[in-house]
Amino acid sequence: MANPEFGYDSTEIEDLSQPLPPVRQLFSYAMTAIAFLFTGLALLPLFAILIEILRQGLPNLSLETLVSLPAPVGVTDQPNGFANAIVGTLIMVGLASLVSIPIGVMTAIYLTEFGKGGAIANSIRFIATVLSGVPSIVVGVFAYGVIVLTTKSFSAIAGSFALAVLMLPVVVLSTEGALNLVSNSQRLASAALGSSRFQTTWRVVLLSALPGITTGVLLAVARAAGETAPLIFTALFSQNWFSGLQNPTPSMSVLIYNYANSPYVEQTSLAWTASVVLVLMILLINILSRLVTRNRLDIQ
Amino acid sequence: MSSNPSHSTDLNVDTKSPANPPEALPEPGIPAMRVKDLSFYYGVRKALERVTVDIYQGRVTAIIGPSGCGKSTFIKALNRISELEAQVQVDGLIEFFGQDIYSSRINLNRLRRQIGMVFQKPNPFSMSVYDNVAYGIRVSGRKSKSELDDIVELALMNAALWDEVKDVLSKSALGLSGGQQQRLCIARALAVKPKVLLMDEPCSALDPIATMKIEDLIHELRSDLTIVIVTHNMQQASRVSDYTAFFSTDESRIGHMVEFGSTSQIFRAANEARTRDYIEGRFG
Secondary structure, eight states: OOTTTTTGGGGGGOTOOOOOOOHHHHHHHHHHHHHHHHHHHHHHHHHHHHHHHHHHHHHGHHHHHHHHHHTTTTTOSSOOHHHHHHHHHHHHHHHHHHHHHHHHHHHIIIIIIISSTTTHHHHHHHHHHHHHOHHHHHHHHIIIIIIHHTTTSOOOHHHHHHHHHHHHHHHHHHHHHHHHSOOOOHHHHHHHHOOHHHHHHIIIIHHHHHHHHHHOOOHHHHHHHHOOEEEEEEETSSSSSSOOSOOOOOOOOHHHHHHOOOSSHHHHHOOOOHHHHHHHHHHHHHHEEEEEEEHHHHOO | OOOOTTTTOOOOOOOSOOOOOOOOEEEEEEEEEEEEEEEEEETTTTEEEEEEEEEESSSEEEEEEEETHHHHHHHHHTTEEEEEEEETEEEEEEEEEEEEETSTTOOOHHHHHHHEOOOOOOOSSSSSHHHHHHHHHHHHHOOOHHHHHHHHHHHHTTOOOOHHHHTTTTGGGEEEEEEEEHHEEEEEEETTTOOOEEEEEETTTTTTHHHHHHHHHHHHHTTSSSSEESSOOHHHHHOOOSEEEEEEEEETTTTEEEEEHHHHHHHHHHHSSSHHHTTTTEEE
16 A cells, blocks of 8 residues: 555656756755865965965075074074074973873873772863863963972973973873773773783783874874973073073074064074974974874774 | 682682692582572662572583573673673672682682683784783783793684684784684683683674684583583574573563573473573563
C-alpha cells in the first residue's frame, strides 16, 4: 500500500538526474563564493605583514648581519648586524625552556595521571588557565619586581624567568591535552601486565603522547621567542656580546622594538632584517612541530 | 581470610627477584581462584550480588549472560583492574591459591602479573611488536637481550602469531590486523607467565576467522593455563569452555550468578529455567 505521507508510492520515484532548482543552485554558488572571499580576507593581513617584512628586510639580510654586532650610529665602515641579539634570544629562550618544560610536563602528568578529578588538580588547572591569559607585560613587571629589583640588575636570568613564567601554563595545558588523548585502554593494558603507575606513565602514556607534547612545547617555545614585553623590563638590551647571565642581554624582539622607533635609517633597516630572521626562526619551530605530528599520523 | 603458606605464589612480598622457585601446582580440579559471596559496588550502586564460584585450575570457565548482568564487572574484579576505572567497593572474598586478593597486604603489581588480562578491544601499545611482548618482562625486572628474545619468541609462538610477525618484530604493532593485534595482546599477557588469564569478550571486535583463531588458541592454552572468558556468544562458550557460569539481572538491575556447572550440563540440562530460556534464545 502506498503511504502518501511518507512517499512510499512507487509510481512517484524521483528522476535522480534532474538538477536542483536554479534558486538552490544559485544559493549554493553564492555561499561558496562568500566563504572563499572571507577566507581571502582573513589571510590578507597575514600575507601583507609577511610580504612587507620580506620586502623591507630581505635585501639587507646577509651573513654579515647574522655574525656581527650592531654598528654604532653614523659609523659606516664597520659591519652592522644583530648576532648578539640572536645569541641572547637563544640563551634566554633555552634557559626558560629548561625550567618551564620539565616543570610543566610534570605538572600535566600530575593533572592527568595522579590527581585526576581531585580538588587539587582542578585548582591547578584553573590557575594554569588563568595564568595563560595574563598579558605578557604583566609577567614582565612581575619578573622586574621579583628579580630585577632584588638583584638590582637587569639580567638574562630575569628575562629567562619572565619567559619561563609565560611558557609554563602553555606547556601545562598543551601537555595535559596530549596526555588526555592517550586512550585509557593503554593504561589498563599496562596495569594488567603488573606495571606500577609510574611505569605506566613513563613507558606507555608519555611514549604515546610524545608527539603531541612536543608540538605543544615547541609552540610555547615559539611564543616565548617572539615576546618583547616581558624582556623590556628584565633583560633590557645591550649593544655588546652576551656577557653572562647576570648582565643585561640583548634579544631579537627588544632589538626590533628599539630600532624600529629609531630616527636612523641603518637601525630601522636592521630592525626589518631582524624581523625576517625572527619570523624565520619561529617558522622553523612551527614546521618542526608539524613534522613531529605528521610522523605520529604515519605510524597509525 | 588466612593466606595459605604452602603456596609459594606469594603476592605479599614486594621483591624484585626475577626468578621465583617453581612451585608445585594443585591438581586439576582444584580451584585456582575461589569467589565467595562477592558483592560489588560502583560507588553506592550495587552491580553484583553475592556471587560464589570456583575457577578450576587448568580449565576454561566461560561467563555468559545478557548485557548489563555484571559479567565484565565480575572478571575485572578478579585482577582488581576495575579499581583503576571507577570508585569501587567489594564485599566478600576472592582467593587466588588461598590468598585473599583484596587483602590490604596484596601487592597489586604481583597480583596482576599472576592474573593476566585480555581486553574487549585489542589494545596494543604504540610501540613495536617486539616491545609490546617484552613490555611485561621489562617492567618486572631486567633480563638479558637473549633471554628476552627467547621469551618473546615463545610467547608469540604460544599465541600462534610467530609465523605471521617474525619478520616485522620491529615494526609498529598498530600496523597489524585486528585479529593479529588481539593475539599480540594474548602473547603480551602470556609473556609474563600468568597462572590465570582473564579474557573479557576477546572476540567481540573480530571477524569470524580471527575469532576462530582465538578459539583454537584457547584450546591450545587450556592445559597450561586457567582461563576465564566472558562472552556474549553462547556457541563460543559451548565450544571453548569446560565450565560455564550464567549471570543475569533481577528487577533491580543488580547482577548475580544464576547457575554454575560443567558446560555440557549447562547447555544440555540446565537446572534453572532462566538459564534454559537464555540458552535457547528466549531472552537476552
